Amino acid sequence: MTLKHVFLAALATLAAVTLTAAGPGSGTITGKITYDGTPAKQKPIDMSKEPSCASQHPTPITTETVVTGPGNTLENVVVYISAGAPDEAAPSAPVNFDQKGCQYVPHMLAFQTNQELKISNDDQTSHNIHPLAKINQEWNKSQPPGTPPIIAKYDKAEMIHVKCNIHPWMSGTFAVLKNSHYSVSDKDGNFKLPNLPPGKYTITAWHEPDQEMTQDVEISGSETKTVSFVFKLKPY
Numbered sequence: 480m481t482l483k484h485v486f487l488a489a490l491a492t493l494a495a496v497t498l499t500a501a502g503p504g505s506g507t508i509t510g511k512i513t514y515d516g517t518p519a520k521q522k523p524i525d526m527s528k529e530p531s532c533a534s535q536h537p538t539p540i541t542t543e544t545v546v547t548g549p550g551n552t553l554e555n556v557v558v559y560i561s562a563g564a565p566d567e568a569a570p571s572a573p574v575n576f577d578q579k580g581c582q583y584v585p586h587m588l589a590f591q592t593n594q595e596l597k598i599s600n601d602d603q604t605s606h607n608i609h610p611l612a613k614i615n616q617e618w619n620k621s622q623p624p625g626t627p628p629i630i631a632k633y634d635k636a637e638m639i640h641v642k643c644n645i646h647p648w649m650s651g652t653f654a655v656l657k658n659s660h661y662s663v664s665d666k667d668g669n670f671k672l673p674n675l676p677p678g679k680y681t682i683t684a685w686h687e688p689d690q691e692m693t694q695d696v697e698i699s700g701s702e703t704k705t706v707s708f709v710f711k712l713k714p715y
């Protein structure tokens with residue numbers, strides 16, 4: 480091999496590395512979730528039977544089935560690509576779900592199929608976590624204070640309601656998804672799906688207990704497309 484050949488081989492390697500780095504694509508879908516109608520009034524939570532938790536909440540707390548912000552924005556909506564993107568292997572990093580002050584943090588947790596889910600109890604009381612899976616295997620586990628995290632995985636995509644068998648007010652959702660293109664709307668209703676390769680996508684926005692909306696979006700290059708969803712809410 481001559482020096483020139485070595486140089487050309489090195490260039491080819493560099494090109495391959497650059498291509499790999501550009502892999503995920505550079506299109507973005509972003510937008511805002513808002514609502515029309517009347518959201519369900521959130522109920523105050525009485526934690527007086529669990530003083531170690533009650534003392535962690537200096538201001539009164541309520542249920543979180545509908546969390547809204549100024550300008551009719553809606554938090555905790557999971558937005559994901561439901562068609563047009565290939566299924567992906569789970570990332571190696573786990574996702575964390577905490578029981579803190581007898582509440583689930585976060586209330587809505589999105590992650591991928593077969594991704595490690597690490598459930599921690601930060602409280603001075605026992606919890607019994609019970610994800611009400613219907614497609615995946617259902618289970619419930621007790622977790623006394625000071626015990627190690629519970630490690631779990633789900634191998635099928637599903638929206639799973641999570642409850643505690645000890646504290647009836649504890650409620651959350653696991654959104655188990657098939658690829659990494661997902662986002663949970665923040666307190667201003669914003670979501671963002673970056674790193675999209677060109678393609679035709681269906682995006683789904685899902686809000687508990689079972690309300691969903693879809694839109695088709697095409698990405699042709701490195702553009703940002705803005706999409707909004709307006710959920711019709713009624714008190715229940």
Ligand SMILES: [Cu+2]
Nearest residue numbers: 606643645646
């Ligand atoms: Cu509990």
